[in-house]
Amino acid sequence: MRGHPRGREAGPRVSDTPSLKGAAVGRRIGIGLMYGLWKPRVLGAWKVPATGPVILAVNHSHIIDGPMLMGTAPRPLHFLIKKEAYVGPLGPFLEGIGQVKVDRSGTDRSAVSRALGVLENGGALGIFPEGTRGEGDFASLRAGLAYFAVRAGAPIVPVAVFASTERRSRVVKALPPLKSRVDIVFGDAFDAGDGSGRRTRTALDQATVRIQDRLTAHLADAKRLTGR
Numbered sequence: 001m002r003g004h005p006r007g008r009e010a011g012p013r014v015s016d017t018p019s020l021k022g023a024a025v026g027r028r029i030g031i032g033l034m035y036g037l038w039k040p041r042v043l044g045a046w047k048v049p050a051t052g053p054v055i056l057a058v059n060h061s062h063i064i065d066g067p068m069l070m071g072t073a074p075r076p077l078h079f080l081i082k083k084e085a086y087v088g089p090l091g092p093f094l095e096g097i098g099q100v101k102v103d104r105s106g107t108d109r110s111a112v113s114r115a116l117g118v119l120e121n122g123g124a125l126g127i128f129p130e131g132t133r134g135e136g137d138f139a140s141l142r143a144g145l146a147y148f149a150v151r152a153g154a155p156i157v158p159v160a161v162f163a164s165t166e167r168r169s170r171v172v173k174a175l176p177p178l179k180s181r182v183d184i185v186f187g188d189a190f191d192a193g194d195g196s197g198r199r200t201r202t203a204l205d206q207a208t209v210r211i212q213d214r215l216t217a218h219l220a221d222a223k224r225l226t227g228r
Helices: 020-037 065-072 090-096 109-120 144-152 201-226
Strands: 039-043 054-058 077-082 100-102 124-127 156-162 181-186
Touching: 020 065, 020 077, 020 090, 039 065, 039 201, 054 065, 054 144, 065 077, 065 124, 065 156, 065 181, 077 109, 090 100, 100 109, 109 124, 109 144, 124 144, 144 201, 156 201, 181 201
Parallel strands: 039 181, 054 124, 054 156, 077 100, 077 124
Antiparallel strands: 156 181
């Protein structure tokens, strides 16, 4: 999504809200993938609030970062996933496990509504705030994360995912080698807003700066903790 969502802020329809049961199924699938194909080391999962709305902000450098989190987070997750991933049978599958399709070419109001529905129902929303797979260093954040956090009053939990950078899978270069160690480090939850509840462009821009500072600091701490 580009920029800040604008216009009338109607609440999401119940029928449009991603399925929590589907996300629970996705979590079970993620657990099978993660612990069957790699060696995950999960640190700080207890820092994720057990109930209520929460946003997990994840660095993004591997194509399986989403499944990695779905299989290691203590709660079922609804990820914002680019519409380009919804091809062939994968599209209905992602819909079935409660994920949220988003068109990144503009402000996707349907995706905004569905994501807010997750949070308003007390669910856990997963976001790659960098918008696309890259260095995974939180160097560039999109404004959508701040909007969701401030609008829903949801705390943000920073998450750092580290996999092998020395060698890649021979089959898919963006995959970590099978049976290699993967570190997933959850940070302390924090509020993005300034306490005023304001959602002006200035307030959201300031919230984005605060978020970037916290995410970058968590990434540095996670690197020291894991020796990555």
